[in-house]
Amino acid sequence: MAAVDALEEELVDESLTCSVCKDIYDDPRVLPCLHTFCAKCLEQRRTEDSQLTCPTCQHLWTLKSEDPVSNLPSNFYINKLLNFRALHNSEDAHCQMCESGAKVESICGDCKLLLCGNCFTAHSNSPALKDHYIITLHDLKNPSTRAKYTGAEYCTKHNDVRVTFYCQPCAKLVCRECTITEHKQSRKHNPREVSEVAQKYKDDLQTLVQKTVDAADAQKNASKTIRKELTSITINCQVEKTMIREHFVQLKAKLEKAERDVMDKLEEMEITQREPLVKEKESFEGTLRSTEDGLKFCTDILGRNNDVEILTLGQQLEDRLKVLAANQVKREPLKNHLTFQHSTDIKCELVLTCKPLVITDPPVECLPTSVVFRPQKGQVQGTPQVTVTSPGGQCVTLDTTKISEGAFEAVWRPQTTGKHVLGVATESDTSGGGGKWKWGRAPGKGGCSPLIVDVSSNNPVLTFGQKGSQQGQFDRPLDVAVRGDRLYVADTFNKRVQVFDLSGKFCFSFLTASNPESLVVQTDGTILVHCGEEVITFSPSGELLKKLDIGEQCTAISGLAVQRDGGVVVADFGQNIFLFVESDGTLVKQVGGQGLLKAQPFSSVSFVCVDNESNIIVSDTVQNCVQVFDVGLNFLNKFGEHGRQPYNMWSPTGVSADSRGNIVLANIGDKSDVGGVEHGKKLQVFRPDGTWVATISSDKDKLNKPHGVAVTEDGHVFVVDYADHCVRKYRYM
Template structure:
């Protein structure tokens, strides 16, 4: 009996329990993905958002109206099992056929009778009842052995008649009497026997099952392949781990040997420097003692004040004091110091110099790099200039700044990747060059050589997302915004906004009324989203607070921004810019005319001063207005050079006022700076600073951009359905 109870409990846990509420099913409903949950549990998910994902498989379910859950089909079989389970566990559940009071072991869905074991046998032996649908305790213990169900539903209008027909136009089960009245064969109705319709459906389903089984087999094979690859990775990693350990054991031995050699060499160099200084010190100490003795003798003679003694020794005292006074302690200070110059290789050098050219960190394309220079003795006068020659032969000169006595610094922002040559041009005191003398890293020999530097490509430091509707996936993302440590992405065709941390880890999402195309997050966490002709305002807890319909003012909204006073700036690609009061959408200002002759406005943002930065993708330029929409400046022109623009589509401004621009480029499949698919950085006055275009993982169809406080920029790519993160400062 205990074994039976255990099986029954296991069946309830596996087959009759909702995975959301962890309780027995209450009105089980089947989702399109064929997973079953309580209707009330699904209603709770629907109330939280207009679309939700299946808790089991993650498939998205869209709710068109409040009756969406009610319209989902019931799980007929689970309902039958629930009814029988409830009757079986009831103290009053006794056989209704023999009325012997024997405990129930089965139920006939057609007779609507609870049956004991004996009556179950008798029922099955009756030819008239052989097609009835029976559920037994054995079915509960072994769900795979449940008998075939041939139909046991009864017509709601004719309770004593089974629904043995199916009206396809109405998609309803009906009884024979209904086929004579409400569902008579004709233009509007076509009742067919359930078995006939079911057979057609079975054939179709069987074909689909076979195709799906092929997919299952393919997935199993792929999963097995991945499993083998994982095992291969583990085995390979273990082998390489052993190699790494062996390598670093040998490396430690080499390091220890190199350290010992360095210490020996240091000791020899120290001795070589000390010996002449020790001899020099001894000579000065002898001179000091002799001088002190002469001064003391003369001082004693004067102290005794003996006239005869003074007159007698005057000549000797005078000559000696003159001689001692002429011995000045003149010497050259120590100019050479022992310096240790480490290397990334197991190779080190000790040089008797403290003067060198040093590049701080590894240079990366478009990112500032610090160069520090110590001139050698005799070259301290004048301001040195750093020269950098690119792989193409183009040479630039960097002005240096004196940061301390004898130390100069220059800031270099490489514009291309590859091998560069860094040298120094020494100028005279007036700024003129003196023989164009070049200096590089000290080689330990006579003369100097230029410093060879490898500049790395500014590839994305992070990329996440691919096409799909699951969490962390995108379908044509169009815009991105950053506030604090959170990244907000307008997942346009999925009709939602997804939230991530700055490392690309998914945090949350919320649905929008339609396709979101641009968004901005205010300082207080309020999220403003543009969907078509509507502007939606969400609280920091993503509750919809306001909805502004702007169709009567705008033909096509192409971007929005929010000023510090809360007013929403909306740009229209038809040469207009509007400023709206946030509360009710009342038009405050409309600008069109001089200083604003755009052809196609593609994006807008507001800087920390309240200035409005507008991008024109057809005229390949940027225009800036103050908070009152007065024109300030315009910059940019079409071209393939790093400083030129090519179809700018997105813009953002950092806390320093730098303008970060993303360009769509032409239709070439190559990408890169030469084809205009690039990120650009400009100073607030429009001066070009740098261009980012990585060698690998190139931009495809970039849209919105957003900058962070730590010098990074996020770009959404609507064609690659992803977000990329670059370092730009």
């Protein structure tokens, strides 16, 4: 009965309703844009030249001239649901083939007739109807037989045999018997197993889905930028309105007419500025809706993993995704703003001027910010440089890159919070004929006005967890790992691993028998947990698999790392050795022993990770450094030293590397809070060569005892804080 209840939830009338006729689908057909409608609804909207506009996305399609609507593919999934719905709702119905009033026991998927027991037998025994497929009420209620009608199709020539082959030259699904008769291997026929052919479609579609996701993200960002620019226009105009009012109040009554004239002109210019942006915003949002609809349809099909359905719609999906993925976002940001120019005369003017310095997004400590400089004609000579003066008075110069005619861009990564002053230095000719750097000026127009911006703290974008043993609570967690859309936390003193999604929503947990100290997740989803001197493997769902047979080789396991091929690196710095283990737990080799890495000895290593080049990266808590080795344990690089500067290390622990090679490091820091963030209690970002990039700190929800870290591909890092019994998530790129 549980299976029947689940089916009832799936067969909601709303999901089976055509958006045009508002009735249950009748012969549902899929348009090239992947939207589904009744065949009769499409036929009514088709023009004489076989053109049809999609009722949802308004895209105009030219269909094949010969039976255009009937040539559209049927919606495989909805047709199945309609058959189930008809049979499931037939308990009080009577046979539609005879007039006996007998109870319905089955439905013919081809004739769409509800049948009693006698008519079912007659229908099945009729030679003319032998190819029709029939679903019985018994099949619907029996999970093992219901799968026959939801997961597989049957051969049109041999209706009791499943189609398991696909003849590529014929583009037709066939059964095994057909491969011996009509579709025997030859120059004209090449039958291959359905799963083999479908896999290629699935791989290609998955790649196109990712490209389309990237296009959708770019469209979302463009729409978001336009909304910000619209807000900027409104705020800018409100400020100018205030200036206009203040000026005309001083001139009192005789200036009232001039004030009204200028205000009217301002509103006209505001409308002139807003109209193209509003249209551009609507265009991007319309494209985004179409992209998201196509993505949802494709991801639903891929999620159902139905090979027949993928082969039926595969080419259409591929064509549509290529079109959607090609919708790249190309646009210029807002260049101009309104300026009110006043004088003691009644005559005043509104002019459209270029903002010399613009910051695209509010600056945040340690995160990259784009600074755009658009000088007015004659204002600068040579290549300008952007200067930044921090609250402490330190001044740095940023190199700029020419991004378009008359526009330059610099990337600024502020390292402190508070108000910063941004200016521009340019190379101008002096009266003496020489050249030097000075504030850019245009003759008679003064210099480039500095821009004062307030840099905010890089506070966590997400914090969850507290001390306890309930789900979502922790007791001194020590490590964290990310694989796909899942976050794995070693809940150490609760003797378990908890699994969440990347927004912190609890998924499930499983026990580890003893305290888990570190963990990694292999490419196939297998979870490896380090407990004491044992490494235990668990299935992706948390079922215990086995213990790795490495106990005799290890004395003091310090950490685990997973390689790109799924192999595992086990670090034992009690003996200065590394164990290389295959994904199935087989020990491949042991490297090191007495004298290993003698030139670069370890004092105490807390964590280890592997980057995309298979280099092994380890953190040394006592020596306050990070060391990098290749896969053969040849020393490559060492960086870091103890100190109070943001780029110095203070008892480093967790370490993780992203796909771009950036290294994110956790520091436990000083035992006291004296001196603030500079004394440790921080996250640091380094380039692959060890160059310091940024230090992540926060004014609110400060780190207490950061330990294990794990990065995500969208530029965020998770860190466990074993003193606060929580997990925090920061943006670092």
